[in-house]
Amino acid sequence: MKRFFSYYAPYKLLFFTDFFCAVVVGLLELGFPLIVNLFIDRLLPSGNWQWIIIAAAGLILVYMLNTFLQFIVTYYGHMLGTNIERDIRNDLYGHIQRLSYRFFDNTKTGKLLTRLTNDLMNVGEMAHHGPEDLFIAIMTLLGAFAIMFAIHPQLAIISFIIVPLILVIAIYFNKKMTVAFRELFGRVSDFNHLIEDKIGGIRLVQAFANEQREYDNFKMINDAFRQTKLKAYKIMAFNTSSTYMLMRLVTVFILIAGAYYTMNGELTFGEFAAFILISNILFKPLEKINAVIELYPNGIAGFNHFTEIMREVPDVKDHENAVPLESARGQIDYNDVTFAYDDKTVLNSISLAINPGETVAFVGPSGAGKTTLCSLLPRFYDVTRGSIQVDGKDIRDYTLASLRENIGTVQQDVFLFSGTLRDNVAYGKPEAEDEEIYAALEKAQLKELVDSYRDGLDTVVGERGVKLSGGQKQRIAIARMFLKNPPILILDEATSALDTATEVQIQTALNRLAEGRTTLVIAHRLATIKNADRIMVVTKEGIAENGSHESLMAKKDGIYKSLHDAQFAYQTT
């Protein structure tokens, strides 16, 4: 709660203006029955039209003022809620971005989508309506009671007897709704996950002609979503209708008891009318309290989900005395490195040294841990035991941002953002001039292609770059690296076969990119790494072989030699 209210701090003025206007609106509403009372008991018997018109004109002024205040309450009140929603969303997004690979390995994107959208909309609604409506409702109830009590204490007490019962019922249903809405939120997030997964993979679905199966699956989840929603709405309907019934009972009570007191001469006609009108006004705060109670579970569930994610601590982060890595020379040392994903040990006591400017290729069976080994260098994960050093210093002693600025990664599965070519190439250097971008494209063997597009650098690449071929995407990733110009490179070689011309283009671009940088290549096709300074064979047991292509080929029963021979035999068949 403390955290929730801290979001109001920057908007104190907005909050109090909105609050003040809402209080005045509530008070002015209460004035109307009193004016009717005056009308019936004083002005009507006097027969003085002048006073009647003055009173009517006064009433119009009051209504105009109220209309203006209502506008402020509705607009600025929602502005308050939206501002808070925006701030919470910014904090959440900022935090999510800092979380480590491990978090994303175990979290569904659809869930995060729900947290950032639906959940926070509900929090915004609660932020606006929660405290304000509750306070105004309680104030109006007390004000109404005070007026009724001043007119006729006994009738006032009779009218209010049911109010606590209405509140008790509302609280009872609120508890039930909290449970129902929590379930509903879970369903929304499953739903978003499903949509994200299946629409993202629509090409695969269509390629396997699995539309019907996916549609049936979707219908099933959609139905479960509907069921959960109906459950929540049923509780809501019980709450609304039982409260409505009890509130109408209040009117009947007032009618009967009021008629009795009026006939006994304890109440004037005007006071009787005022009582009935106030009982109608009474419904408003009760309905408001009810609405807040309906809103509350949504908002609380949303805010709880928010705090849950905010409590996630990134397992890879800067330590207090971390220093920036300026421009790395590129000396890399793995010292007795062991690494496990959760409880699955992938790397065991690996030690290796790479000299500045050297190109080292990692080869080995699939799943041996080549990618994992390289992803420890930019600290996508931290080592479980041992240490990795860059230029003689533990990478955990450098600030994370500076370490990653010094390392460029070209992944086998190139990710492009939906935007233009310029956005994607200049992603690592947004301030780059067009000439620089073109120079990078040239080095990546892509300039001709970009020139052939009518929109040049402004060509839209489609979602995840669907409008480009695999080879083109690879070269965009390479161009990105030319622009970023890091001293250390990690190249996760594409496994997919490209045509010879494209392969030659990419290889030329990669060789050029590797020049003068310390380069770690995760190699799948051995033909491409013959010229690497050194080749290391990674197996589940560790680095099994280490040397140049020639020296490894000279080993009679060497793993590299057998891998190489097997690939060569496969390619020539």
Ligand SMILES: Nc1ncnc2c1ncn2[C@@H]1O[C@H](COP(=O)(O)OP(=O)(O)OP(=O)(O)O)[C@@H](O)[C@H]1O
């Ligand atoms: N994020 C992850 N969470 C849990 N286990 C993982 C994760 N990434 C990889 N693994 C597991 O770690 C092991 C090593 O995977 P890695 O991708 O490093 O191997 P690789 O040698 O690069 O394989 P390939 O040549 O097929 O790309 C595999 O058994 C894999 O299943």
